[in-house]
Amino acid sequence: MFGNLKYTFRGGTHVNEHKDTAGLQTVRLPEPATVSVPLSQHIGAHAKPVVQKGDTVAVGQVIGVVENGLGCPVHASVSGTVKEILTRHNAQGIPVQNVVIENDGLHTMSKDIKPWGKPLEETTTEEIVQIVRDAGISGLGGATFPTYAKIQSAVGKATSVIINCAECEPYITANHRLLLERSYAVIQGLEVLMHALNVKEGLLAVEDNKPDAIELLQKAVADKPNIRVCVMKTKYPQGDERQIVYALYHKEVPAGKLPADVGCMIINAETAAAISRAFYRGLPLVSRIVTVAGDCVKNPQNVRAPLGASYRELIDFCGGCVKEPKKLVSGGPMMGQAQWDMDAPVTNGTSALLVFSEEYDRINTEHSPCIHCGCCVQHCPMHLLPNYLAQYAQARRYDDAAKLDVMSCVECGTCSYNCPAGVQIVQYIRVAKGALRAKK
Numbered sequence: 001m002f003g004n005l006k007y008t009f010r011g012g013t014h015v016n017e018h019k020d021t022a023g024l025q026t027v028r029l030p031e032p033a034t035v036s037v038p039l040s041q042h043i044g045a046h047a048k049p050v051v052q053k054g055d056t057v058a059v060g061q062v063i064g065v066v067e068n069g070l071g072c073p074v075h076a077s078v079s080g081t082v083k084e085i086l087t088r089h090n091a092q093g094i095p096v097q098n099v100v101i102e103n104d105g106l107h108t109m110s111k112d113i114k115p116w117g118k119p120l121e122e123t124t125t126e127e128i129v130q131i132v133r134d135a136g137i138s139g140l141g142g143a144t145f146p147t148y149a150k151i152q153s154a155v156g157k158a159t160s161v162i163i164n165c166a167e168c169e170p171y172i173t174a175n176h177r178l179l180l181e182r183s184y185a186v187i188q189g190l191e192v193l194m195h196a197l198n199v200k201e202g203l204l205a206v207e208d209n210k211p212d213a214i215e216l217l218q219k220a221v222a223d224k225p226n227i228r229v230c231v232m233k234t235k236y237p238q239g240d241e242r243q244i245v246y247a248l249y250h251k252e253v254p255a256g257k258l259p260a261d262v263g264c265m266i267i268n269a270e271t272a273a274a275i276s277r278a279f280y281r282g283l284p285l286v287s288r289i290v291t292v293a294g295d296c297v298k299n300p301q302n303v304r305a306p307l308g309a310s311y312r313e314l315i316d317f318c319g320g321c322v323k324e325p326k327k328l329v330s331g332g333p334m335m336g337q338a339q340w341d342m343d344a345p346v347t348n349g350t351s352a353l354l355v356f357s358e359e360y361d362r363i364n365t366e367h368s369p370c371i372h373c374g375c376c377v378q379h380c381p382m383h384l385l386p387n388y389l390a391q392y393a394q395a396r397r398y399d400d401a402a403k404l405d406v407m408s409c410v411e412c413g414t415c416s417y418n419c420p421a422g423v424q425i426v427q428y429i430r431v432a433k434g435a436l437r438a439k440k
């Protein structure tokens, strides 16, 4: 069906996919009684609240703004009354202000929501940047970089726009379902970006483990000569931006540079759909699709949830846990983060919630010494020496780790996954990177 050509990169690994939810329709979470919307959901400055306790808010109403620096506004995801503004720790352990809204169940939409009035062809780059910023859109693949700033940084540099539909992390199928259920929105978002950047080539980059989505996309773009579907080999971490650039163009993104510096603007599929909603319907980002899975979850599935709904509500909606949970992970099992609070809110970055029992928890704090097998070196997609990086980090020889380019590590976890000695290489590397950043 796809021909013989499959794009790929060097290194990487084949992981157990566990994509059991790929065949299930996305379902909508019934609106929670309250939501706790964090005023920081992306890389950059925290927003300041512009509402106070007792205010009535509507869906899509701005409740927080960033006055200076990198950042987007935050919007109410339900209508109702502001119950309180409190500080709670986010998924990374950083204290963030949250606006807690008591839902009135009316789903009253903000009067500020209206579609952009002009056709795409008559809209300028600056206007698209503003629309994307005002809609509060940041990378929904997990990186959460503000999308308006990504567009700005690619102006005059990008010669192609790539929609990242790889979804290479195990378990996560949110993008796969989105492609099957709303491919038109993803393609519209791509067209908006191509127009904003005055780019003539648009690519939909999909791993070959999604044959139904590939077929559907190929039909959908058959009459669009500037857009192609690129079928990539299923391999982890194919969804990493640098690996996509290499797979599609055989170009390396130099250390410290961005894909735009080699001519590529890359956006996650759900982010593209959010851009389409903002441009054509005026809707800000107030919900996202979350894959709820893991061996503990009774009915794993993809759930569209309002931002600010709690992890607990999503897991309960999926039937709760059928086994004693040992670990809750926000994001995929390779790059996600273990969580400690079931009542923490869903944010822009919550691509998945995975609940694992003891049986699936592979963390081994009592690992054996490195046996110098070279597996980690062989699989590292960034062509680093993970074994030495881990050893330098353990010995706190951070400057030596820096000389071996530790800062280029994308923390994909491929090295740890393949290490027969169970060395948690990526955890050591994170410590070294943190220490070097602090020193800088």
Ligand code: SF4
Binding pocket: 379, 380, 381, 382, 383, 384, 385, 386, 408, 409, 410, 411, 412, 413, 414, 415, 416, 425, 426, 429
């Ligand atoms: S060293 Fe970094 S980039 Fe290389 S495999 Fe390990 S985590 Fe991935």
Ligand code: SF4
Binding pocket: 369, 370, 371, 372, 373, 374, 375, 376, 377, 386, 387, 390, 415, 418, 419, 420, 421, 422, 423, 425
């Ligand atoms: S894979 Fe593990 S045991 Fe093998 S060289 Fe790397 S750190 Fe050492």
